Amino acid sequence: MQERLIRLLTEKESMIIDRLIDYAKAGGFTRYNSTRQEDWRLSVQEIIKGLTDYLRDYDNDIISVEDSHANNPVVNFGIISAKAHRARGVTLKMFLSLFKFYRRAYLDMVNDSEFSSEEKTAAKRAMNTYFDRFELSFCSEWAGEGPDSRLHELQAINRQLTNEKNKLRTIFESMTECVFVVDPDMKITEINSAAAAYFEVNQEDVIGMECCKLLGCDKKSEECHLSVAMKTGGCYKGVEVEITTKKGRRHIHTSGSFLHDISGKYAGGVQVFVDVTERYNMEQALRLHMQANNSSSDCVTIFDQSAQLIYANPVAVSVLGRGISELMGLGIEEVYQGGDKILLNLIRGELWRGELKLTHPINQRETFIYLHANPIRLTNGNIIGFHAAARDITLHKQTQIKLQEAREDTEREAAKLRAIVSVMQASIVLADSDNIIKEVNEQCERITGRTRAELIGKNLGDLHQGEFKEKIWQIIENCRKDPKHPPLSITRRLGEVDVIMSIQPVYRDNKYDGILLMAVDVSEVAKAKRQAELAREVAEKANEAKSEFLANMSHEIRTPMNGILGFAEVLLQQNLNSQQEESVKVIQKCGEQLMELINDILDLSKIESGKLVLEETCFSLRRLIHDTVSIVEPRLMDKDVEIRINLDHNLPDYFKGDPTRIRQVLNNLLVNAAKFTLEGFVEVNVAGELISNEGGQSIDLNFSVADSGIGIPEDKLSLIFQAFTQADGSTTRKYGGTGLGLTISRSLTELMGGAISVESKVNVGSRFTFNVPVKIESALVKDEENIKESGTGVVLVIEDDWTTKQLIANYLEKAGYTVISTEQGKQALTMVKIYRPDVIILDILLPDINGWEILDKLKKGRETQHIPVIVCSVLPEKERAFSLGAVDFIEKPVNEKILVSRIRNLTMSRRSDQTHIVLVDDDKSTLEFLRFTVGGAGYHTHDFIQAERALEYILGGGPVHAVILDLLMPEMDGFEFLDKLRFDSTFKELPVLINTGMNLTQDDYQKLNDKYEKILNKSFVHPDVLLEELAALVKNEVRRNHIHEEAEADHVSVLLVEDNQFNQKLIEHLLSADGYRVSTVSNGEMALEMLEKEQFDIILMDMQMPVMDGYEATRRIKSSEKHKKIPVIALTAYAMKGDNEKCLAAGCDSYLSKPVKKDTLISIIKQYVKPLKGTNLKKKRTRDKGVDSLVPWYLQDLAGEIERLKLAVKIGDLTTVRYIAHGLKGSGGAYGFPDLSSMGAEIEKAAVTNDVELAKSLVKQLRELYTQILEEEL
Template structure:
């Protein structure tokens, strides 16, 4: 029992001990758990603090990037100002001692510091350049890597070259570099330097550095693009200023040249209307021709300038293309015929005549092409052929018309053809060339044809002549049709023609066949007389004899004598074909000057009317196609001439006298204003450039004065015609805008002045103006003084002008 009690006690004690042990174990476990919990809490707290720090860094970095993106200085300022903004913002965001931005210059193989910012001193300062020669491994790393990260910068393989010269003097321990590149090529680098204990650069910090590098790439590209745009704008402004200066120079040059040219051409034109010997007339015509040539050169230069500046406008107006073509050829006929050349115009019957376009520019192109053909052809023919290429069925576009100028000159080599239409270029540009010129004519023709939607070209062979052609679209006028259909009455005529020149014979045949006429052609006088006899022996309509100028067996005068001396030919209607340069001589022939004639080159309308006149009477004299030298309509009126140039004053006075007007001279704009307010004038010729007050201001003041006195009075505005040596559309617009009514460019001709006066004044009766018109006393005294000051001129010779 005692043993049992002892066992019981022992068990009890054992349980107690176990309970205490368990309690101790539980106590120890609780303590351990508490320690573990505390450790975990510390870890979590540290992690949370790290997370908060990272969040704060990210917030600062995002705030910094947002501030840079929103800052207008970054985009509108200079690259240096942008760099200062970026370095300061980045240094604060990363809390580093120094932030800097460097630009790589490939030619110099060096990095140049745009800006370096020290945060502790809040100071921006420049740094010395870094060259590839001194730091080759560092430069290789920049070109190769996207980031250079070093906690121990002096020991890092990328930065150890910088340790002695760059890092140690500034106590830099850690460094972070972010290169920025364009198209894979190094452009620059953003660099961050830490002073103090070594710093492990966080991933977000590295990403921020890289974001700044990308930002600098965009900034640099934008800056360079802006600089390029600025340079382009400056270049554009400079070009515009140069163009403006050039235009002003050309305008002033035009004025300075045209003013004396007005004296040269005007005086020679006036002189040509006085009694002169043949030698004197030859001299005057030579001076006048030379003046016209110089004026053509000036116009070429001005046209080229306007085309180059894009200021030459193409008009669209209704006109008769055949009339423009034939009149242009007629204007050049004298030049061709004096060289012994035959000039012809062949206008195909299928080509429309009533078209829309710019007749002035068409005439300019044709004049240039035909003048060149005449200049470079020594013998033979120059012809202008007009054909049409009508639209295909279903094509609603306008017909395309080709105007081709052919000559029998020496031809042009392929090398010469290649540079024909280039500006300032000639086939023979040597100092020994036979023919002169600016080399602008064909270039202007090319550009004009392109402005009108056409093309221009040349076909030529050495020794076989050349053909220059221009093809242009011509819209038709509404209701346009053929000029002349076959005429039943005209078809009753039987025509015999004595023409030795084959192309002229072909042209006549074509024209006559258009009107339903047949024609017997003869190349000699004897053959012609035989043909006329045959036609007279045959019953039918009126026999018409067309007589050209020269034949192999006789002259035209001998042939006309043969027709006139035999009564058999009394019923024959005779129409002569006369060269343009012989028209005045033919009219003065004592025996045959009364006979009707048409001039060559033959004009379609003139020939038609001449033949039509024979339907009533074979002896009707056909009116001349060119202006008659007889009296032209005179105009009455009191004219105030505002002109400060003495020679031009005299020219204006003499021309106005000959036209039937009374003229007064005013030498300044102020004098014009004062005179116009005292005396009523029918018209004012207003020079634009005058001393004291120019013509524009004088016109404005006259219009203001008229507006005041016009209230309650029947006072009509005085027509004011601008006289200016400037020659651009802008000048005309300026004249009209200031109140002028019309525009007359210097140098002007008597006919041009007459047409202008007829536009604004009524023609006066010849009987009323038969005597010489006297100029007002003051004007006459001024003119006399001017004449004495200039070259002496025979006043009686001037008085003979009618």
């Protein structure tokens, strides 16, 4: 480069001289003129010579200024040159101006040369160094001072400064960072080569340019970091800004500071910057990439150039099983198993793709991933890191594994299937969707007589002929159309062989893909089936004959037994002597034993024939146990045997199952225990075990019946559940029994899903255990045996045994009573005084005070002696209980029906002793007076401020014997109250006492229309007068109610249809004794004839009769519009399954099985027949004995009154009509003719309303009634 520069200087010498002369001529030098042109030429030549010599020794290093002049050619040359110029008369100022021209000219020459930018920079650096030293030595020599002078010191300092300047210049130019210097006006004074190259400008061109123009910056001075630093004397570092260059918008990382001169004055500033656009763009891209990675469902990791992890997204943290802090800095081979192989690819700049298996470091769970790794490159291609993205393919991998396993399993199964098919006795043919045979087995070859090779590839139709071939084609066509076509089975005969042809369509993706035919030789099966069918028909006929025989035998035996047991019951109610009574009891007992045998045989027969169907109804476990025990208990009364009940208190009370059959099994076991136990105990234990199943929760109830009886020998235990078997013959003779009870018990238990077992030792006792699964019934439901009438009252139970106390409370609360209880006697006496119970149930064996002492104190206390006490105890001391004042005695265990019935009788009798008075008045003070007066006299009052509420109470069935009524009230007054009350015929005769303060007008009386019994003025009435009038009204009301109750049975007419004369007599006797009118016929045809002649309230229909049976007769009755509403109760001796349903299907309303019990018969009649007021039945005349003698006279006088009434109606004299009718209303009832009183009231009402036509009609009816009464009385 030096030689080229020297050559350039030589070539441009003349050009430099010419430019100098031109510059001088233009006035560039004031002292120079044309005479000095030769001096200028010499000067240029000297400068070029000195520069040429310098360049030849230049080595591109910084040249220092030595202290010794002689040792530095450039300095020496400057000194020589200075002397020459001074000799020619050139001043120092002139020379400095000329020297400035020289420097500029040579630098411009270099800029205009064809050197490269780097060469130009080096050349200019060398020239500037030369001129700096030359100028220094020139100036020093010009001063004319020697080495030892002050000037010499200054020269040394100047040389040192020059040396530093040269160093800084060299550094400035060699920096790769862009640098520029500005003056106080922000104009560029210096710029290094890197900056000039960056902005693509010449250094000289930007000198003096404002820096904002170079940077393309539009910031105001107060926003410019350099400007601010220059003004504040500060600096800034690492500021990132955006500028505009010829390359567009760029991001630079810049630092800057202010500059000051040697005096410390503000002299400008300097700014250094580096282009970071590429890094900025990469950071932006990386930021977006990171955001995407963080939300990616893939596992993303990034490693730096040394393959250490610098980023992992949340999915990667989860998959890799380590925290982010643990992962950071790990090598790729530590993060991914097999990462060393991956890294080799990445370092070579290659991608890597493949599957990896990761093992979780904590739970050791294996995860399969598919990894994609690639190097991260700059735009220049340099690798600065690595990117790895992975996707969890565990499920896919597991699916692949499963598919492979399934494929292998399928192949194994197919091999098995082929092996199975090959040895199957059935003939197998598999055809494709085109009906081409693809596979057959050996059995098919045998049946068709063709080899496998002959069959494969043939059409399926080749194996079939005739109608069956057409049928096969039709089936295949249907299978093609319906992808859900089910498999079919067809029985056909192939030659001499019966086969079942199974046809199974094959589908793939809901498209028909072929068919599988399988033919099984069922010749032997078909033969056996025909034989079995024949045997079944024979067995069914035998069973039907057996069932018919049992039904007929049941009817034939039960019919006479009904008469025997029924009349035994009737005879026992008569006045018999002891011998007669004992004989009748023997008859009754023998009859009952015979019925027990019949029932056992029928039960056994139904079980064996499978016709016994279990029920599933709600039942109370406690009630079932205690009811069963109460039935067996009388058998132990004459023995020294204690009966115990142990029931698990944690068991619920209500279940769903068959209570009838459970009770039957339990009863059989208890009867046996009572029969074979002479002393000791009989114990019932009940527990349960919870069972969970698909239908919900249920309980396995476990019953055990233990006794201390005679026991069973061990060798006989296996025999006792066999029919008609007991331990030995002597047992049967001594204790009796059919020997069927345990057989039936075992069969019933097994039928209910349970089992029965026995443990026994001779002379120690036996324990029978059985279990029955039942469902839990969450709701407390009262079954049809529960008492329907709710009780109203408070019962105090004094009992220390928790089970008994809870049982009694449960019974009574279900019946509607409020129950309070205690186990302490002292506390009981206190509770009686506080709660005043209606009834007390008292146990004797209490922990603190003996029950007898409590009973004695209750009956001696003035406040408690009237409260009825029922003694409930295991002690058989009924007489002592009654002697101390108890009203009843119940022996434990307690029977629910007996308990509730006796409690109800007591509470009802107490309520019946009270008379209920309804008080209606809107004035609270008056109502309080009435309550005090009437209630104080012993009446039970019901107080109402609103008449509507009082009316609702009465019409709703509330107890009432009389009403005390005010007239003037808001909303509903007394007049409206009376109209609505009397509109209901039930209350037409209810006594009403009007207690009012208003003055009644004629219109008021007309509105009242005698709907009352008495009117009192409440402003003046004395309490005694009020009570006297009330007593008179109540007396008549109670007497009328009594008459009505006595006459109820007489009003019921019963048609008995029965062909057996003994049963006729029995039922007639049972019903007539209670006042029922009974008409009897012998068959259904006669019953239909009787219904046309008379009207009946209920029909008792035997179902088995000659001529026309009860089924046909009932159907005809129910199909008749005239008679279909009459209740029909079926009476039958049949006891087989379906008898009840058959009777109901014929139209019967209910069903009674013979022998008929009186209580059951009366109960069902009362259930269906409720005599109502106004029926067409003849009412019984009831009157005081003293009136009987006056009745003839009354009836004779009444004839004249009726004639007067007839005449008054005819002429329209309604005043006379009203007068006579009013008298009739009052007198008829007094003489025992309530019908006449009612008729008089109706006629009076018609007269008050001026309804003449109605009055005429009623008078006519009165005459007819009078005629009927005369016939009855006379």
